[in-house]
Amino acid sequence: MSVQQVLPLNRVATAPSGQFRADHLLVAEMVKPGSKVLDVGCGDGDLLQLLETRGIDGRGIELSREGVNRCVAKGLAVVQGDADTDLVNYPDDAFDYVILSQTLQATRQPKVVLENLLRIGRRAIVSFPNFGFWKMRLQLLIGGHMPRTENLPATWYDTANIHFCTIKDFVQLCDEINVKMERSIALDLHGRPVPLNLPWWVWNMFGEQGVFLLSRGGGK
């Protein structure tokens, strides 16, 4: 695992604002002002609205018609589309950042999606629920059933999340497809960052979700 590639995130939004979600504030911190951003799986457009307040030119793709219409009704540039099938329509280097927030685990081909993110955008910001989180492990180990948490309440038979992974798995995938991790952070159940000076296995155990700033790796 390329632990040495991971740089600390300097300023982390610690106090969750009443208006915006903690992980959204964290993602927004990673985006340079004035850049052009595509949010894949933008939901109701909360993150795009946050980015807009910071002078960022944001666009969105959302699968659900209701989500898209709510975004468009907020004046956001959002189109109905599917991360698995529609990213191919975007040209190379179309965006400074492509964001995939809490959506990777719901795609059919996470690897292809990840590759597309870093083709369309010079950087990608990916966050996902960590299936290696201790509560998940405990439910499987002790309870013997598929884990369900506050943030992932769906049962196994009606969840949209078909490709769960752990932080460790994700880091391995990035290694495999030569993606450079510029910044990475694990958030606990309350959206607070897990202290940086702890080893990977602690992150993988106590991080409820992982947030990663990625760029294209150099040739290996």
Add this chain to the structure above:
Amino acid sequence: MGSVKSIPSPAISADERSHEVDHPSSQVAHFGTEQPLRLDCGVDLSPFQIAYQTYGELNADRSNAVLICHALTGDQHVANVHPVTGKPGWWETLVGPGRPIDPKHYFIICSNVIGGCMGSTGPASINPATGKVWGLDFPVITIPDMVRAQAMLIDRLGIDTLFAVVGGSMGGMQVLQWTAAYPARVFSALAIACATRHSAQNIAFHELGRQAVMADPDWHGGGYADRGIHPHRGLAVARMAAHITYLSDAALHRKFGRRMQDRELPTFSFDADFQVESYLRYQGSSFVERFDANSYLYLTRAMDYFDIAADHGGVLAKAFADIKTRFCVVSFTSDWLFPTSESRALVHALNASSARVSFAEIETDRGHDAFLLDVPEFFDISRAFLQSAGKARGVSLKDR
């Protein structure tokens, strides 16, 4: 069998209708021989005129002009009582006080297309060279021709950049043509229930309509005007067929089902036993009161020829390369004339051009006609899109 009531004759005479052709109850922009309209077919149309309506006031920096493009059988009377039918404006759901496109905020322009029959030059107009009605001597026009004429009107009004160009169906085609031909003159574009090209199925339906008109003996090879008649039966059939394509199976079923019209039992005749028949006959006969048959031929033809990609080497994205216009594309789930797949193809091309685009598909069972009806979700989206564009453009939406 007893007497069969066919489609009733129009209540409004051909004279009343044709008066609007040359002397419209609208503002008219005249373009003399020094300003011909160069048509795609190679003909210079000159002189010609454009009839248009405006609502609201142009602001000091001329940044609040909204052009509304009408659909196949629409006209410039978008938000006022129609001078021929006495009915409300055709898009008063979207345009008017308190509506998403409010004359309080915007200077709204809507012109009758070239080839139309409500005051802009078309086949029903008098050909100045002969002193007679143009008829089929009128040159075949295209969607780009319509837009070229509109651009001349916008020039005449002293407007450089339109804040928004808005339209549905054939109006949406004009919106897209505006952005492809004059990208720098369109700040935002709202294209509803339309496509970048007319599909084979749609061309087929148009051909059906044209053949119905031409099969009417009163058509006289397009020369009916000289004889003081109008092929109202053929045109009504064309309208009836077209009207079916504007609805949906679900909408027809909900509205009419198999219910009978003013009777309990079938009459065992070809009278309009069913409500749906009666409705269609009404649609047909009321249409011919306000529309010219040859104009219908020309405008359907213009839609058939429309194909933006073909004009750009077959690659749709090239039509929108580096475009700065803000787009909002809207489709309706039950629209089978301009299905969502057509809008999606447009959105893909706009994405490939890195254009700023919003795209919403709205769930409704009302078919293609939904864009003209009271669909609150559509209004919310239109309003928000224009407000957001207004913010970006610096157009004040405050009460003046």
